[in-house]
Amino acid sequence: MSPETRAMQDDEVTGPAVFWLLDGEALWKRKEGPAGAACASCHGPGSMKGVAARYPRVASGRVVNLEQQVNVCRTERQKVPPWAYESRELLAVTAYVARESRRMPIRIEWNEATAPFLEAGRAAFNRRQGQLNLSCSQCHDDNWGKRLAGSVIPQAHPTGYPIYRLEWEAVGSLERRLRGCLYGIRAETLTYGARELVELELFLMWRANGMKLETPAVRP
Amino acid sequence: MTARITTRRQFLALVPGVLVAGAAAAQLDPNIQALRAAALEAAVRKITGGKPVRAGKVKLQVPPLVDNGNTVPLSVSVDSPMTGADHVTAIHVLTEKNPQPYVVSAYLGPRAGRASITTRARIADTGKVIAIARLSDGSFWSDSVSVVVTLSACLEDGLI
Amino acid sequence: MARVVVNVPARAKRGEVIEIRTLAGHTMETGFRRTQTGELIPRDIITQLVCTYNGVEVFRAELHPAMAANPLITFTTVAAESGTLEFKWTGDNGYAATQSASITVV
Numbered sequence: 001m002s003p004e005t006r007a008m009q010d011d012e013v014t015g016p017a018v019f020w021l022l023d024g025e026a027l028w029k030r031k032e033g034p035a036g037a038a039c040a041s042c043h044g045p046g047s048m049k050g051v052a053a054r055y056p057r058v059a060s061g062r063v064v065n066l067e068q069q070v071n072v073c074r075t076e077r078q079k080v081p082p083w084a085y086e087s088r089e090l091l092a093v094t095a096y097v098a099r100e101s102r103r104m105p106i107r108i109e110w111n112e113a114t115a116p117f118l119e120a121g122r123a124a125f126n127r128r129q130g131q132l133n134l135s136c137s138q139c140h141d142d143n144w145g146k147r148l149a150g151s152v153i154p155q156a157h158p159t160g161y162p163i164y165r166l167e168w169e170a171v172g173s174l175e176r177r178l179r180g181c182l183y184g185i186r187a188e189t190l191t192y193g194a195r196e197l198v199e200l201e202l203f204l205m206w207r208a209n210g211m212k213l214e215t216p217a218v219r220p
Numbered sequence: 221m222t223a224r225i226t227t228r229r230q231f232l233a234l235v236p237g238v239l240v241a242g243a244a245a246a247q248l249d250p251n252i253q254a255l256r257a258a259a260l261e262a263a264v265r266k267i268t269g270g271k272p273v274r275a276g277k278v279k280l281q282v283p284p285l286v287d288n289g290n291t292v293p294l295s296v297s298v299d300s301p302m303t304g305a306d307h308v309t310a311i312h313v314l315t316e317k318n319p320q321p322y323v324v325s326a327y328l329g330p331r332a333g334r335a336s337i338t339t340r341a342r343i344a345d346t347g348k349v350i351a352i353a354r355l356s357d358g359s360f361w362s363d364s365v366s367v368v369v370t371l372s373a374c375l376e377d378g379l380i
Numbered sequence: 381m382a383r384v385v386v387n388v389p390a391r392a393k394r395g396e397v398i399e400i401r402t403l404a405g406h407t408m409e410t411g412f413r414r415t416q417t418g419e420l421i422p423r424d425i426i427t428q429l430v431c432t433y434n435g436v437e438v439f440r441a442e443l444h445p446a447m448a449a450n451p452l453i454t455f456t457t458v459a460a461e462s463g464t465l466e467f468k469w470t471g472d473n474g475y476a477a478t479q480s481a482s483i484t485v486v
Contacts, residue, residue, distance in 0.1 A: 001287065002283060002285075002286075002287045004283050004286075004287070004292075004293045005287045007293070008291075008293065008340075013385065013387045013401060014385060014387060014401045014402070014403040014452050014454075016291065016340075016449075016450050016452075018385055018403060019383045019385075019403075019405035019450065022383060022385070023383070086380055148373040148374075149370065149371065149372075149373040150370025150371065150373065151370070151372060151373040153373075166287060166288035166290045166291045167288055167290060167372050167376070169290050169291065169407070169448065169449035169450070170407075170449070172380075176380060179379060180374065180376045180379060181374065183374070183376055183377070183379050184373075184374030184375075184376070185374075189379065219287075220287035220288040220372070290448060290449075291448040291449070292448070295454075315446060318446050319410070319412045319445075320444065320445060320446070322442075322444040322446065323444055323446040323447060324441055324442065324443055324444065324446075324447055324453070325441065325442040326439070326440070326441045326442075326453075326455065327439070327440040327441070327442075328439060328455070329438070331433070331436075331438045331457055331458055331460065332397075332438065332439065332455065332456050332457055332458070333397030333398075333456050333457060333458040334397050334456045336455070336456055337441075337453065337454065337455050338452070338453075338454035338455075339447065339448075339451065339452055339453050339454070340447070340448040340451070340452050341446055341447060341448055342410070342445075342446045342447065342448050343446075377416075378416060
């Protein structure tokens with residue numbers, strides 16, 4: 001990440017992700033559904049601090065990412081239809097929630113409940129796949145810092161999601177980025193919300209434990 | 221298309237660029253390069269009305285190696301007292317290799333206090349970025365920076 | 381929603397040169413991109429930003445497709461008097477957005 005890109009990320013007033021945050025704030029306060037409930041009706045000011053740093057989460061034997069949790073709230077609490085993955089609304093609200101954890105350390109626990117999902121995510125990270133027969137770890141563990149074509153290979157810690165990616169000229173989710181990587185190695189692009197994708201997200205966040213969340217980050 | 225494609229040669233002829241064997245994907249076709257250079261020249265001439273452009277007074281700041289050509293922060297400042305008698309009236313930013321040469325044209329006056337603008341541009345390919353300032357005395361000054369733009373390592377072909 | 385953000389200092393000393401930052405939410409479709417099937421996606425960009433200070437134009441910018449999405453334009457003006465700065469963006473397909481900011485000049 002160049003100093004110029006870093007400066008865009010640090011610009012909290014006119015950084016490129018600002019509109020998603022503003023939309024997210026508006027949607028957070030918007031009353032919806034038969035009970036006229038907004039997110040803000042249940043979640044008071046400051047209540048989202050630290051939340052995104054602990055997602056994905058394992059509850060009732062299932063692993064759930066932040067996008068899915070928002071939709072659980074919408075369908076089960078607000079009684080309204082879920083937002084589509086990668087829709088403007090879902091990106092805006094998850095960016096708004098995750099921003100509340102900006103500068104807080106990522107904290108995913110490896111315990112009895114999370115272990116099976118983390119093991120699955122770790123296996124996926126280390127598994128060679130796709131027509132190029134590459135595993136995530138070959139680039140992001142063994143060759144980070146080196147260049148692939150003109151780009152520097154990062155360690156792939158998801159500290160800034162939802163992220164403003166210059167390549168997209170828009171904010172996007174971690175799943176969008178992972179699908180892009182899978183496409184790049186010519187592997188099956190898992191569908192949004194697929195269990196395997198959320199397990200991989202969980203593992204990647206655990207792997208980044210202790211690192212500070214930077215949402216919304218700006219990256220090439 | 222009414223003709224049937226019966227040979228590989230006929231099929232390949234439909235795919236533009238394929239017959240240019242060995243050409244690197246990121247290199248512009250020399251004809252297109254020539255057209256864009258001509259467009260840049262025409263744009264500069266339109267701005268200056270044919271008057272000479274001198275290097276100096278203008279400082280264009282843009283990273284020499286960009287993270288991503290979609291969003292390149294740049295700023296232009298011009299050494300000028302910005303008084304009623306002596307000020308910058310316009311700052312133009314152009315590129316050498318984009319499909320059309322203009323990026324932005326800013327119109328200022330003495331009320332600006334300083335001749336300085338910052339923005340974010342799209343730069344399609346490695347080449348020059350040029351800033352031209354018009355002063356109140358009708359003279360033109362410029363600065364240019366060569367910028368290297370690389371493609372993303374893995375292209376997503378519009379996958380969302 | 382035509383979303384715009386402006387950043388103007390709320391207070392300034394008379395004669396001080398202040399920095400104004402503006403950001404408009406817009407995809408700035410260049411008109412040079414093609415769909416997967418080869419059709420040209422039509423141009424759709426913001427073409428102009430005008431800033432007036434108590435009704436007098438102090439800055440104008442013409443934007444072209446080479447401006448990045450969500451265009452940021454930062455410029456300066458002299459804090460001449462208290463009042464209102466008005467910002468107006470216009471663009472293709474009838475795009476229009478306005479924002480205003482007050483400034484107290486001491």
